[in-house]
Each structure stands twice: as structure tokens, then as C-alpha cells.
Amino acid sequence: QSSNVPKLGTCITCHGRDGIGxxxxxxxxxxxxxxxxxxxxxxxxxxxxxxxxxxxxxxSLTDAEIExxxxxxxxxxxxx
Amino acid sequence: QSSNVPKLGTCITCHGRDGIGxxxxxxxxxxxxxxxxxxxxxxxxxxxxxxxxxxxxxxSLTDAEIExxxxxxxxxxxxx
Numbered sequence: 001q002s003s004n005v006p007k008l009g010t011c012i013t014c015h016g017r018d019g020i021g022x023x024x025x026x027x028x029x030x031x032x033x034x035x036x037x038x039x040x041x042x043x044x045x046x047x048x049x050x051x052x053x054x055x056x057x058x059x060s061l062t063d064a065e066i067e068x069x070x071x072x073x074x075x076x077x078x079x080x
Numbered sequence: 081q082s083s084n085v086p087k088l089g090t091c092i093t094c095h096g097r098d099g100i101g102x103x104x105x106x107x108x109x110x111x112x113x114x115x116x117x118x119x120x121x122x123x124x125x126x127x128x129x130x131x132x133x134x135x136x137x138x139x140s141l142t143d144a145e146i147e148x149x150x151x152x153x154x155x156x157x158x159x160x
Contacts, residue, residue: 024115031158035104049129078111079159 005072006065010057019076031078037070086145090137099156111158118131118148 008017011029017023019030029037042051044058045066061069088097091109096102099110109117123129124138125146141149 021113021116022135024113025119026113027116028088028112028158032108033106036101039105063127064154077159078108 003071007061007070008072010060010071011069011073015073018080019078029073029077030076030080032073032075034067034070037073038066041066041070070072085148087141087151088152090140091149094133095153098160099153101157108118108158109153110156110160114147114150114154117133117153118146121146121150 005029014022014026015029019028019032026056040049041058041061044051044054045061047055058066094102095105095109099108099112101108111125120129121134121138121141124131124134125141138146
């Protein structure tokens with residue numbers, strides 16, 4: 001199913017395809033609340049939440065892509 | 081062990097004693113990377129990351145309390 005998620009390739013470098021951060025500074029997203037992730041991606045996109053990496057990445061995302069990415073990560077098992 | 085963690089009582093209203101957010105807008109913290117949580121609490125404390133709730137809460141935290149809270153939440157099982 002992950003192949004249907006737009007722009008997932010950009011996310012997985014840091015947050016993993018399995019939603020586990022690939023280094024200690026990258027948060028895990030597996031099983032995270034999708035509404036929280038949508039809100040944060042909107043804040044990154046607008047620049048209200050600052051992150052050199054995430055501000056650039058989020059700027060390219062549409063509302064629909066944000067919803068799809070948040071749903072994908074919420075659907076992963078955080079305990080695997 | 082949670083009784084030894086300073087100011088945990090402030091956190092659990094939204095993030096749960098078990099690290100699972102108590103509403104869809106509150107992120108899960110169970111098993112989250114402690115370094116990420118330390119960085120974000122420092123950003124909330126300085127005001128660089130904006131949140132009406134978290135800016136007030138983080139302002140009261142010392143560096144040692146931030147470390148202890150991050151370690152507590154990282155140590156919880158996200159899959160329970």
C-alpha cells in the first residue's frame with residue numbers, strides 16, 4: 001500500500017518506511033495521531049514551526065498529500 | 081518509577097501516563113526518541129516552537145527535568 005502514498009519517498013529517509021526514526025533526532029511516526037501530524041505538517045508548510053529540513057519538504061505538499069502521509073504513518077504498528 | 085519523575089503530573093493530562101495522547105491533537109510520546117523530545121522541549125521553553133500550552137509548561141522545566149521526562153517517555157512501550 002505504501003507505493004500509493006505520494007511523496008513518501010521523501011519522508012522515509014529520516015522517518016523510515018516503518019515509521020521508526022533513522023537517527024535519534026528524527027521522531028518516530030508509526031502509530032502517531034494523524035490529526036497531530038496533519039497540524040504539524042501545516043505548521044511546517046507555513047513556516048510557523050521552524051525546521052530547515054521540514055520547511056522545505058512541507059512546502060511541496062498539497063493538503064491531500066498531507067492527509068495521505070499522516071494516514072499512512074498512523075496506520076503503522078509502533079511496537080514492531 | 082513514574083513517581084520519581086518531576087512534573088510528570090503536568091504531562092499526563094494530555095500525553096497520558098502510558099504515553100498515549102488523550103485526544104487526537106495530543107501526540108503519543110511512548111517510545112519516542114528522547115533526544116528529539118529534549119530538543120522540542122527546549123524549543124518550547126525558549127518560545128522558538130509555538131504552542132500556547134507547551135510554551136507555558138516548558139517554561140517551568142529545568143534541563144534536568146527535561147532530561148528526566150524525555151527518558152521516562154522513551155522508556156514506555158508504544159505498542160501496549
